[in-house]
Amino acid sequence: MALSGALRNAVGRTCGVTGLFVDRSSERLIIVNAVTAVLWLATGGVMALLIALTRWPAVHLISSPEWFYRLVSAHGAAMLVFWILFFEVAGLIFGGTILLNQPMVAPKVGWLAYGMMLFGSVAAAVVVLSGYATVMFTAYPPLEASHWFYLFILVFAVGALIAVIHFLVQITRARITGRIRTLPLFTFGLVVAAILALFTLASGTAALIPAWLARLGVIETADPGVYRLLFWGFGHGAQQVNLAAMVAIWYGLASLMVGARPINEGLSRLAFLLYVLFIQMGSMHHILVDPGLSHWARGINTSYFLYAAVMGSMIHAFTIPASVEVAQREKGHTGSLFAWLRNAPWGSPGFSAFALSFAMFGILGGISGVIMGGIQLNLIAHNTLIVPAHFHMTVVAGTTLAFMGISYYLVPLITRRDLFLPGWAKVQPYIFTTGMLIFGIAMGLAGHWGVPRRHWDISLSAYPFAAGTFDGPRIQMALAITALGATIAIIGGTMYVIIAAGTVFLGKRNDVPNIGHVDAGAFAPPAPAAPHVGRGFEAPGTMTLAMTWLALFVVLYAVSWYEFSSIQWGIR
Amino acid sequence: MIERSSTLVAPGARWWSPLGRDERLWFMVVLVWALAMFLMIFVIWPAIGDQQLTFSSYRTDTATFKAAVDASIAAHQVGELEGRPLVAPPPGDVYLLGERFQFTPALRLKKGETYRLLLSSSDVQHGLSIQPDNINFQVLPGYVSAITLTPKQDGEYTIVCNEYCGIGHHLMVGQIAVVP
Numbered sequence: 001m002a003l004s005g006a007l008r009n010a011v012g013r014t015c016g017v018t019g020l021f022v023d024r025s026s027e028r029l030i031i032v033n034a035v036t037a038v039l040w041l042a043t044g045g046v047m048a049l050l051i052a053l054t055r056w057p058a059v060h061l062i063s064s065p066e067w068f069y070r071l072v073s074a075h076g077a078a079m080l081v082f083w084i085l086f087f088e089v090a091g092l093i094f095g096g097t098i099l100l101n102q103p104m105v106a107p108k109v110g111w112l113a114y115g116m117m118l119f120g121s122v123a124a125a126v127v128v129l130s131g132y133a134t135v136m137f138t139a140y141p142p143l144e145a146s147h148w149f150y151l152f153i154l155v156f157a158v159g160a161l162i163a164v165i166h167f168l169v170q171i172t173r174a175r176i177t178g179r180i181r182t183l184p185l186f187t188f189g190l191v192v193a194a195i196l197a198l199f200t201l202a203s204g205t206a207a208l209i210p211a212w213l214a215r216l217g218v219i220e221t222a223d224p225g226v227y228r229l230l231f232w233g234f235g236h237g238a239q240q241v242n243l244a245a246m247v248a249i250w251y252g253l254a255s256l257m258v259g260a261r262p263i264n265e266g267l268s269r270l271a272f273l274l275y276v277l278f279i280q281m282g283s284m285h286h287i288l289v290d291p292g293l294s295h296w297a298r299g300i301n302t303s304y305f306l307y308a309a310v311m312g313s314m315i316h317a318f319t320i321p322a323s324v325e326v327a328q329r330e331k332g333h334t335g336s337l338f339a340w341l342r343n344a345p346w347g348s349p350g351f352s353a354f355a356l357s358f359a360m361f362g363i364l365g366g367i368s369g370v371i372m373g374g375i376q377l378n379l380i381a382h383n384t385l386i387v388p389a390h391f392h393m394t395v396v397a398g399t400t401l402a403f404m405g406i407s408y409y410l411v412p413l414i415t416r417r418d419l420f421l422p423g424w425a426k427v428q429p430y431i432f433t434t435g436m437l438i439f440g441i442a443m444g445l446a447g448h449w450g451v452p453r454r455h456w457d458i459s460l461s462a463y464p465f466a467a468g469t470f471d472g473p474r475i476q477m478a479l480a481i482t483a484l485g486a487t488i489a490i491i492g493g494t495m496y497v498i499i500a501a502g503t504v505f506l507g508k509r510n511d512v513p514n515i516g517h518v519d520a521g522a523f524a525p526p527a528p529a530a531p532h533v534g535r536g537f538e539a540p541g542t543m544t545l546a547m548t549w550l551a552l553f554v555v556l557y558a559v560s561w562y563e564f565s566s567i568q569w570g571i572r
Numbered sequence: 573m574i575e576r577s578s579t580l581v582a583p584g585a586r587w588w589s590p591l592g593r594d595e596r597l598w599f600m601v602v603l604v605w606a607l608a609m610f611l612m613i614f615v616i617w618p619a620i621g622d623q624q625l626t627f628s629s630y631r632t633d634t635a636t637f638k639a640a641v642d643a644s645i646a647a648h649q650v651g652e653l654e655g656r657p658l659v660a661p662p663p664g665d666v667y668l669l670g671e672r673f674q675f676t677p678a679l680r681l682k683k684g685e686t687y688r689l690l691l692s693s694s695d696v697q698h699g700l701s702i703q704p705d706n707i708n709f710q711v712l713p714g715y716v717s718a719i720t721l722t723p724k725q726d727g728e729y730t731i732v733c734n735e736y737c738g739i740g741h742h743l744m745v746g747q748i749a750v751v752p
Contacts, residue, residue, distance in 0.1 A: 291629030452734030570722030
């Protein structure tokens with residue numbers, strides 16, 4: 001059921017760049033969700049700087065432990081939950097309406113979801129910053145947080161759940177009405193993210209409701225072990241949502257920037273399906289050194305049942321660069337093994353953000369996560385700084401950078417304004433990545449040497465026998481470099497906030513916004529693949545890179561086991 | 573003829589095609605690596621490793637556990653360390669309590685002997701982090717982790733709390749001395 005021309009014009013417009021139908025409700029909701037997301041990113045970024053400079057022992061910026069712990073609590077919520085989820089809701093609206101050429105099913109539902117998320121997030125942050133819920137983003141019972149904190153987080157979570165269900169209704173309607181048969185791979189990835197989000201948000205709600213009722217005195221206690229199991233279904237589950245959304249964006253940006261067409265559509269979709277089936281099992285790696293579960297249950301879950309979900313990621317790790325390589329070779333960049341890569345549009349922020357996010361996530365985030373998520377090796381990683389080092393490589397260097405990359409296109413197209421400071425946008429992904437690379441490696445090393453996360457003062461100077469545990473020069477150096485990397489990354493993040501907010505509020509109005517280079521094949525209909533000649537690989541450069549990456553993975557895995565085996569304690 | 577599609581538009585009606593040579597090779601390599609990691613966790617390391625995560629656990633209530641800690645201190649205390657009891661238990665059960673903001677008691681263990689560390693909390697969650705070896709366990713109130721430990725190297729080990737447990741979290745430490 002296609003909308004008639006007049007009706008389409010009444011509820012929306014046709015995009016001057018892509019030719020897609022842009023529903024007015026979708027447009028407004030994308031803008032408010034994206035702007036709110038960026039404001040949370042800015043807020044969380046200020047906190048990040050204060051935290052990083054406090055964890056640099058020589059500086060130790062914040063002199064009040066109370067404020068330090070408040071800021072760590074608020075930073076976690078602002079970044080891991082609020083920034084990411086508001087942006088993802090904007091992405092879901094885009095993928096469910098505009099990309100499918102359809103208006104929004106129920107704009108009021110979209111606004112209800114937004115309203116609940118906005119209220120819940122702001123109210124929860126106020127509670128945390130006022131000192132009524134200095135319990136970290138994880139809020140493990142029986143730590144005492146104000147019951148309002150749980151309520152506000154629950155309001156936010158239910159709002160997000162409504163937004164996700166709204167998206168799934170959009171997709172279902174497009175299928176039922178025959179508007180679309182097979183989804184574009186980008187939207188398919190978002191559907192996978194949304195399915196994971198349903199589980200995630202339900203698990204979080206199931207964790208928080210008993211904790212909330214316990215604070216209200218309705219029930220006696222919330223079991224701390226059960227809470228951790230359910231909470232991590234949300235806490236890590238949300239990161240699996242980010243993963244699926246980020247991979248979808250990688251595919252999308254690869255198509256947008258170089259006209260990439262996945263070399264095997266079925267294999268890419270199978271890899272997404274592996275996420276749906278297996279990836280949530282991995283959430284259990286947060287409780288590997290907890291009491292409560294059997295060795296077998298912990299092991300089988302955190303090995304993702306034969307690492308099936310990891311295989312999904314490793315398939316994407318090959319098919320995404322391979323599709324870029326094939327597209328580039330079709331353009332004639334065949335001179336050498338890596339001519340396709342050298343001649344990629346590195347000056348376009350969409351490409352650089354995609355490529356850097358892909359590399360950082362794959363090399364630092366992915367490998368570290370698989371290694372420390374195994375049942376034995378987790379013993380030398382749990383709650384040390386290597387854990388935040390890992391998830392800053394995935395969520396910040398990976399997901400956040402991918403989100404930044406796509407918003408350089410989405411924000412101008414949706415707001416019909418030229419990108420603000422396009423010259424900054426060209427260099428922003430490089431500055432941000434440089435900072436995150438330094439930050440991730442240094443912080444990971446500090447954690448590897450035992451430095452605890454969420455800790456105001458590692459001098460331990462109150463106790464002579466403990467003082468000096470972390471005073472060695474390598475740890476002090478690593479923490480100083482961590483703060484330096486964080487500062488560089490925050491400069492990159494600030495540039496992004498200025499560009500994004502500047503585009504929305506100050507960008508030059510333009511019905512055909514100038515978004516820089518976009519590949520002509522990005523929105524072209526499917527076409528036969530160019531015949532592959534010869535007996536060699538179709539993507540030899542990618543094969544070389546992928547094998548090199550795997551070799552690094554094997555080496556790091558072996559080194560980790562060696563480190564683990566050198567612990568001077570027998571443990572059973 | 574295989575059709576390929578931009579990820580931003582819907583693919584044609586038949587989007588499944590057999591895997592090409594590149595994908596087949598990579599898929600097989602990935603499968604082998606996934607299997608290797610799985611075998612390392614479930615077969616190889618359990619057969620050869622000295623450090624296993626096979627510890628058991630049981631539920632308790634905080635008062636019962638605290639009483640057991642106190643009884644153990646009364647039976648095996650040998651001195652004091654900066655205001656907390658120093659306990660030198662014989663091989664067997666060793667109690668360690670996390671409570672805001674210290675680990676009690678300080679322990680003196682003998683190198684090469686095997687102990688069953690019974691670990692719990694009397695208030696909120698804590699993190700047991702033995703430094704510098706970097707051994708980390710989560711400590712929950714209401715649950716006891718029963719971890720069998722055999723120190724193989726004498727020396728002084730600091731326990732740091734690495735789960736946020738309140739405003740004095742950074743003050744929470746403990747000690748294990750391993751003597752020859």
